[in-house]
Amino acid sequence: MKKLVLSLSVLAVLGLQATDINTNMQTMRDGLLEIQDGFLYNNKDAVVAGIKKIEKANEIFHSKEAVEKYLPKEKKKMAGVTLLSAKRLNSDLEAMNAYISDNKMLEAAEIHSDVMKDCTRCHAIVRGW
Numbered sequence: 001m002k003k004l005v006l007s008l009s010v011l012a013v014l015g016l017q018a019t020d021i022n023t024n025m026q027t028m029r030d031g032l033l034e035i036q037d038g039f040l041y042n043n044k045d046a047v048v049a050g051i052k053k054i055e056k057a058n059e060i061f062h063s064k065e066a067v068e069k070y071l072p073k074e075k076k077k078m079a080g081v082t083l084l085s086a087k088r089l090n091s092d093l094e095a096m097n098a099y100i101s102d103n104k105m106l107e108a109a110e111i112h113s114d115v116m117k118d119c120t121r122c123h124a125i126v127r128g129w
């Protein structure tokens with residue numbers, strides 16, 4: 001019985017962590033699409049909302065140890081590099097936000113592809129692309 005309870009709680013913890021990262025990434029994806037639509041439909045508020053969404057979701061990657069938790073076992077040693085893409089993601093979003101505050105929409109829109117690159121850089125490592 002003890003063993004069963006133990007394995008069930010281990011499963012619960014593993015399950016929770018798996019849904020956590022997926023839910024979180026879903027939010028990042030929603031934010032990215034919101035940003036894209038914001039530029040396409042000339043909706044500044046949507047861009048700002050999208051930026052906030054991604055920034056909030058990106059908070060889970062606040063340290064090397066934090067990132068490590070979400071990496072597959074064989075990729076944990078890459079935590080430092082993936083943390084760099086999370087940090088770059090933050091600074092690109094900040095730069096985008098600053099351009100928007102200055103009403104420089106073209107410059108802000110040009111950062112969109114950098115943001116996408118930041119997502120992909122981490123995914124490439126996680127997925128072994």
Ligand code: HEC
Nearest residue numbers: 022025028029032054061070082085086118119122126127
């Ligand atoms: C520091 C690493 C890191 C960064 C940065 C990152 N991701 Fe992820 N992402 C992951 C991990 C880990 C997974 C889960 C493993 C997988 O799907 O390969 C994942 C998976 C995903 C998935 C698939 C989720 C699922 O349910 O299958 C989406 C969508 C996603 N990320 C979107 C984004 C977007 C959009 C950005 C940028 C705005 C981003 N990610 C930035 C690490 C990252």
